Amino acid sequence: MMDADDMIRRLSGPVSLRRRMAYVVALVMGLGGALAIGLLWATEERLPSVFGGFAVLCLAWACYGGWALTRRTPLFALDRVIGGWIAVAATWPLTLLTVALAVDRQGWAGWAGAAVNVVLALVAAVVLVRARSARAALLRRKRELGG
Numbered sequence: 813m814m815d816a817d818d819m820i821r822r823l824s825g826p827v828s829l830r831r832r833m834a835y836v837v838a839l840v841m842g843l844g845g846a847l848a849i850g851l852l853w854a855t856e857e858r859l860p861s862v863f864g865g866f867a868v869l870c871l872a873w874a875c876y877g878g879w880a881l882t883r884r885t886p887l888f889a890l891d892r893v894i895g896g897w898i899a900v901a902a903t904w905p906l907t908l909l910t911v912a913l914a915v916d917r918q919g920w921a922g923w924a925g926a927a928v929n930v931v932l933a934l935v936a937a938v939v940l941v942r943a944r945s946a947r948a949a950l951l952r953r954k955r956e957l958g959g
Contacts, residue, residue: 827880827887835880838895842874869902888954889947896940903933 849867880891907929914922
């Protein structure tokens with residue numbers, strides 16, 4: 813039988829190798845994406861300002877990965893909530909844009925792209941809801957254990 817201190821120690825354990833690797837991927841891919849978009853924007857003429865938004869999203873993923881890698885305290889699923897918010901912030905505006913383009917262009921390809929983006933936006937929303945629920949459960953458990 814575990815007492816409250818043992819349970820809190822288990823909840824406060826080190827981040828798994830799998831999760832650390834996911835943070836490294838977020839950091840590296842975010843920096844790589846921001847660099848690629850920045851170089852493209854710097855070398856090409858008259859690119860739309862939406863490229864700035866893409867660069868900001870890439871930097872957000874890089875900051876997320878770096879932040880999560882440097883944490884030495886238990887995150888209690890806060891990393892998942894932040895990742896969910898970034899995913900929602902990335903997918904919903906893109907979904908609205910592709911739906912607007914599909915309505916404007918009236919082609920099947922536009923609607924196919926819009927459908928894919930709608931699915932991705934819904935998945936991002938589900939990820940966020942599940943992350944918030946997991947965080948609330950962990951924090952509730954921590955309070956119950958007196959931590």
